Amino acid sequence: MENNDLLPLEVLCTHYNVEVSFMTSLGEYGLIEVITVNEIRYLNKEQITDLEKLIRLHYELEINMEGIDAISHLLKRVNNLQNELNSLKNRLKLYE
Amino acid sequence: MEFIDYYKILELDKKASDDDIKKAYRKLARKFHPDLNPNDPAAKLKFQQINEANQVLSDPEKRKKYDAHGKDWKHADEFERAGRQQSYQRPSGSGSQGNFSDPDFSDFFESMFGGAGGTRSGGSAKYRGQDFNAELHLDLKDVYETKKQTLTVNGKNIRLTIPAGVEDEQTIKIAGHGSPGVNGGPAGDLYITFIITNSTKFKREGSNLYTDVELDIYTAVLGGEIVIDTFDSKVKLSVKAETQNGTIVRLKGKGLPVYKKEGESGDLFVTYKIKIPTNLSDKEKELFRELSKIKDNGK
Numbered sequence: 001m002e003n004n005d006l007l008p009l010e011v012l013c014t015h016y017n018v019e020v021s022f023m024t025s026l027g028e029y030g031l032i033e034v035i036t037v038n039e040i041r042y043l044n045k046e047q048i049t050d051l052e053k054l055i056r057l058h059y060e061l062e063i064n065m066e067g068i069d070a071i072s073h074l075l076k077r078v079n080n081l082q083n084e085l086n087s088l089k090n091r092l093k094l095y096e
Numbered sequence: 097m098e099f100i101d102y103y104k105i106l107e108l109d110k111k112a113s114d115d116d117i118k119k120a121y122r123k124l125a126r127k128f129h130p131d132l133n134p135n136d137p138a139a140k141l142k143f144q145q146i147n148e149a150n151q152v153l154s155d156p157e158k159r160k161k162y163d164a165h166g167k168d169w170k171h172a173d174e175f176e177r178a179g180r181q182q183s184y185q186r187p188s189g190s191g192s193q194g195n196f197s198d199p200d201f202s203d204f205f206e207s208m209f210g211g212a213g214g215t216r217s218g219g220s221a222k223y224r225g226q227d228f229n230a231e232l233h234l235d236l237k238d239v240y241e242t243k244k245q246t247l248t249v250n251g252k253n254i255r256l257t258i259p260a261g262v263e264d265e266q267t268i269k270i271a272g273h274g275s276p277g278v279n280g281g282p283a284g285d286l287y288i289t290f291i292i293t294n295s296t297k298f299k300r301e302g303s304n305l306y307t308d309v310e311l312d313i314y315t316a317v318l319g320g321e322i323v324i325d326t327f328d329s330k331v332k333l334s335v336k337a338e339t340q341n342g343t344i345v346r347l348k349g350k351g352l353p354v355y356k357k358e359g360e361s362g363d364l365f366v367t368y369k370i371k372i373p374t375n376l377s378d379k380e381k382e383l384f385r386e387l388s389k390i391k392d393n394g395k
Contacts, residue, residue, distance in 0.1 A: 049285075052282055057132075060129070061122065062122060094300075094301055
């Protein structure tokens with residue numbers, strides 16, 4: 001069964017010039033979701049933007065996996081707080 | 097054009113070793129990298145300065161020139177003309193190295209090193225292109241339906257789909273539409289923040305809408321039917337007898353569409369504001385007195 005949304009991990013490793021072990025670690029830390037079909041590992045293309053960010057954090061800024069994990073959690077929190085702030089600002093407009 | 101102290105930017109002194117420069121760059125890049133500071137223009141600017149400082153100080157040839165001319169960098173061109181023949185050339189057209197676009201570098205950098213691509217040695221690290229930020233101003237009426245709009249960003253036309261129900265100050269990312277990457281690095285992203293003004297009589301919270309409707313005292317007391325405006329049409333409402341002031345009625349599905357959930361809409365909340373009649377005629381006053389007496393006698 002062919003799924004155009006899935007990209008083989010091996011191909012991504014070649015494209016981004018990263019080790020397979022790096023991708024495996026990202027999967028183990030839950031930073032990306034690796035999907036296995038017929039013993040071939042894939043990544044959904046929706047995750048590519050996040051993957052590119054993780055690659056930059058590791059290879060450009062030399063941040064290890066634990067650091068990337070912590071940063072990802074904090075960025076999610078920042079994002080959630082920003083959304084909450086926007087939502088509260090919008091609610092406040094009801095009383096203006 | 098002001099002199100830029102690259103050592104100061106990287107928090108180093110002039111005797112810094114190559115290793116010190118590398119460490120300082122890494123440390124500051126981790127602090128100000130755009131991936132770690134989303135939607136922060138100040139951090140982005142700082143990161144560009146750090147990048148520029150690193151480009152100069154980590155390249156022995158550039159560092160030598162920078163150190164030699166330092167604050168007297170204005171005389172660098174004379175020095176160049178006298179001593180050498182055009183060592184530094186501006187990049188011509190589309191360079192194969194995919195360097196930073198010129199706006200990423202200060203005028204100072206360009207005047208000394210002849211533009212972003214001047215003497216960059218091959219094999220340098222990949223860098224992600226700069227992110228672009230833009231604001232798109234819309235009225236609440238514009239977000240009732242999904243719309244397509246063409247934006248021009250840095251000379252490129254981008255056809256944008258604005259999903260119905262987008263929130264005020266919501267930012268969407270259009271991947272890969274920022275500045276091109278460096279040395280094969282990925283292009284930056286385009287962030288569009290929607291600024292939504294409201295010229296309608298409806299107030300909004302998420303996908304729900306709120307409005308006040310005046311109700312005459314007779315309809316409020318006796319009940320009846322009224323026609324009210326919804327966001328895109330009119331509906332007939334049955335008003336129950338003895339409706340109190342401030343009663344809120346929910347009209348399911350008459351709010352704004354829920355963002356990115358096709359077919360789903362929020363609700364419209366109508367608050368009844370009962371209007372007390374004024375300028376009553378003698379006959380009306382008489383009848384109200386009569387009503388009052390009936391009420392008192394009924395107790």
